[in-house]
Amino acid sequence: MNFDYDLFVIGGGSGGVRAARIAASQHGARVGLAEESRMGGTCVIRGCVPKKLMVFASSAPALAEEARGYGWLSADAGPFSWTDFHNKLTDDLDRLERAYTSGLDKAGVDIHLQRARLSDAHTIELADGSRKTAKHILIAAGGRPQRPDIPGAELGMISDDVFLMKELPRRALLIGGGFIACEFACILNGMGVDTALAYRGNAVLRGFDLETRELMTRQLQQNGIDLRLGLSPARLERADDRIRASFDDGSHGDFDAVIFATGRAPYTGDLGLEETGVRLKPNGAIEVDDWSQTAVPSIFAVGDVTSRVNLTPVAIREGHSFADTVFGGIPRKMDHRLVAHAVYTRPHELGSIGPTEEEARAQGPIDVYATTFRPMRSFFAGSDAHVMMKLIVCAETQKVLACHIFGPEAGEMIQLAAIPITMGATKADFDATIAVHPTMAEEMVTMREPTRRFHEATTDAAAR
Known part of the structure; x- marks a missing residue:
C-alpha cells in the first residue's frame, strides 16, 4: 500500500516534535504532524518555560531583602509591572514557537495546524475533513489540567x-x-x-x-x-x-x-483510539509496551498521553527512541526507573532522583545519610531557611539508590547528582570525591556516617 507519509504525528509538543524531526532529518522518513494549538506544546507555551521565567521574576523581592542583610541599605525591588513582564514573556514564547516550527520545516516535516483524529490504523482525519494515510502513527497529544467535580x-x-x-x-x-x-x-x-x-x-x-x-x-x-x-x-x-x-x-x-x-489527565478524548483497538488505562492514558507501541502495531504513543513519567525530558527521550527504533534501525528503549525531578519554588527548590526514604525502606535494607543546616549565604543575611541533603544507600551493595535535595538551585544540583547515580555509583565513589569548599553541595561528599539504618525492610511506606 502506498501511504502519504511514513510517519504521522498527532501533537506538536516536545515528544512529538523530537520524534518527527529525528525521523525526517536523520532517518529520511516522510513525516506529517498535526497540532491543534501552538507549536511547542505544554512545556514551551503553557508550562515549564514560561513558569520558570515567572519564578525568576517573582524572586526579586527576596533577593532585595537578602541584599539588605549584606549591607545594601537601600536595596528594594520596587513596584512590579505584570503588563511589562507579560508582554516580554509573550514575545519570547512567540520566538520559541517560531523556532520549533522552523526546526520542523528545515527537517522537511509537513505541518498541519489543526486537530487530528484516527479513522483506522493507518488513516488520520484532520479537522478540515481531509484525510492522510501513514505507515506509522505516533500519538503525542500530551495532557490537560483538570477541574474538580464541584458546583461552580x-x-x-x-x-x-x-x-x-x-x-x-x-x-x-x-x-x-x-x-x-x-x-x-x-x-x-x-x-x-x-x-x-x-x-x-x-x-x-x-x-x-x-x-x-x-x-x-x-x-x-x-x-x-x-x-x-x-x-x-x-x-x-x-x-x-x-x-x-x-x-x-x-x-x-x-x-x-x-x-x-x-492534577492533569491524558488528552485522549475523541482521538478515535477505541475504534482502532488502542487500549486505554482507567485514567485515560494510552497503554503501550517498553517500545512505546500500542496494541495496534502501526500506532505508537509517547509523553504525557501515556502517563508513564510526565516530564518534558522523558517525552523527548521517548520520542527520540521511537524514531531511532522504527526508522533508524537502532533499537532504543526509554528507562523510566531513574528520572530526576525538580520543584521550582523560592527561596529553596526541591530536587529528587530515585525512591523516597519511605519507598526504599519497603524495598530492602538501606543506610540513610542526611543533613539539615542553615547555609552560610542565608544565615549571614538573617534568614532561618534550612537546606537538606539526603543520600539513600543500599546496605548490601553500597550503591547510591537516591538523592533528595532541598535548597537553593536544587534543580541544578540534582541534575549533576543524577549522573553518578544513573551510572551506579557507590557511597565509596561519593566519598572519594574531593569537596568544593565553601559550597552547600560539598555536603554530598562529606557525609561519612549514616544518620539512620534500616536493615530490615519495612511496610509502612504507604502509611507515611
Missing part, C-alpha cells in the same frame, strides 16, 4: 489560564498540593499577590520524600502564604465581583481568582 468549578482557572492573565489578582487561592500548586503559590506571592493554598493532605507534595515535603510545607508558611491543610473545596460561587470558595469544613473565603492545580 467553571468559575475557577486552570494553570494554562495563569499565563494569559491581563492583570494580577489582588487575592488568589490555589487548590492542590502538587508541584504546580506550590510553584504558582510562590510565584504569585513573590509578585505581591495575597496568596492562599488549600490542600486536602497534611503536607504538600504527596509522593516526594517525607522530609522534603515537611520542609516545603514549612517554607510556604514562612513565605507568608496562607496555607490551609486538610481542606477540600466544596463549591465556588459569585460574591459580587469576587469568587467565594467554600470548603468541606464549612469555612469559606472570597478571592479575585481561584486556580485549580488538582
Whole structure:
C-alpha cells in the first residue's frame, strides 16, 4: 500500500516534535504532524518555560531583602509591572514557537495546524475533513489540567489560564498540593499577590520524600502564604465581583481568582483510539509496551498521553527512541526507573532522583545519610531557611539508590547528582570525591556516617 507519509504525528509538543524531526532529518522518513494549538506544546507555551521565567521574576523581592542583610541599605525591588513582564514573556514564547516550527520545516516535516483524529490504523482525519494515510502513527497529544467535580468549578482557572492573565489578582487561592500548586503559590506571592493554598493532605507534595515535603510545607508558611491543610473545596460561587470558595469544613473565603492545580489527565478524548483497538488505562492514558507501541502495531504513543513519567525530558527521550527504533534501525528503549525531578519554588527548590526514604525502606535494607543546616549565604543575611541533603544507600551493595535535595538551585544540583547515580555509583565513589569548599553541595561528599539504618525492610511506606 502506498501511504502519504511514513510517519504521522498527532501533537506538536516536545515528544512529538523530537520524534518527527529525528525521523525526517536523520532517518529520511516522510513525516506529517498535526497540532491543534501552538507549536511547542505544554512545556514551551503553557508550562515549564514560561513558569520558570515567572519564578525568576517573582524572586526579586527576596533577593532585595537578602541584599539588605549584606549591607545594601537601600536595596528594594520596587513596584512590579505584570503588563511589562507579560508582554516580554509573550514575545519570547512567540520566538520559541517560531523556532520549533522552523526546526520542523528545515527537517522537511509537513505541518498541519489543526486537530487530528484516527479513522483506522493507518488513516488520520484532520479537522478540515481531509484525510492522510501513514505507515506509522505516533500519538503525542500530551495532557490537560483538570477541574474538580464541584458546583461552580467553571468559575475557577486552570494553570494554562495563569499565563494569559491581563492583570494580577489582588487575592488568589490555589487548590492542590502538587508541584504546580506550590510553584504558582510562590510565584504569585513573590509578585505581591495575597496568596492562599488549600490542600486536602497534611503536607504538600504527596509522593516526594517525607522530609522534603515537611520542609516545603514549612517554607510556604514562612513565605507568608496562607496555607490551609486538610481542606477540600466544596463549591465556588459569585460574591459580587469576587469568587467565594467554600470548603468541606464549612469555612469559606472570597478571592479575585481561584486556580485549580488538582492534577492533569491524558488528552485522549475523541482521538478515535477505541475504534482502532488502542487500549486505554482507567485514567485515560494510552497503554503501550517498553517500545512505546500500542496494541495496534502501526500506532505508537509517547509523553504525557501515556502517563508513564510526565516530564518534558522523558517525552523527548521517548520520542527520540521511537524514531531511532522504527526508522533508524537502532533499537532504543526509554528507562523510566531513574528520572530526576525538580520543584521550582523560592527561596529553596526541591530536587529528587530515585525512591523516597519511605519507598526504599519497603524495598530492602538501606543506610540513610542526611543533613539539615542553615547555609552560610542565608544565615549571614538573617534568614532561618534550612537546606537538606539526603543520600539513600543500599546496605548490601553500597550503591547510591537516591538523592533528595532541598535548597537553593536544587534543580541544578540534582541534575549533576543524577549522573553518578544513573551510572551506579557507590557511597565509596561519593566519598572519594574531593569537596568544593565553601559550597552547600560539598555536603554530598562529606557525609561519612549514616544518620539512620534500616536493615530490615519495612511496610509502612504507604502509611507515611
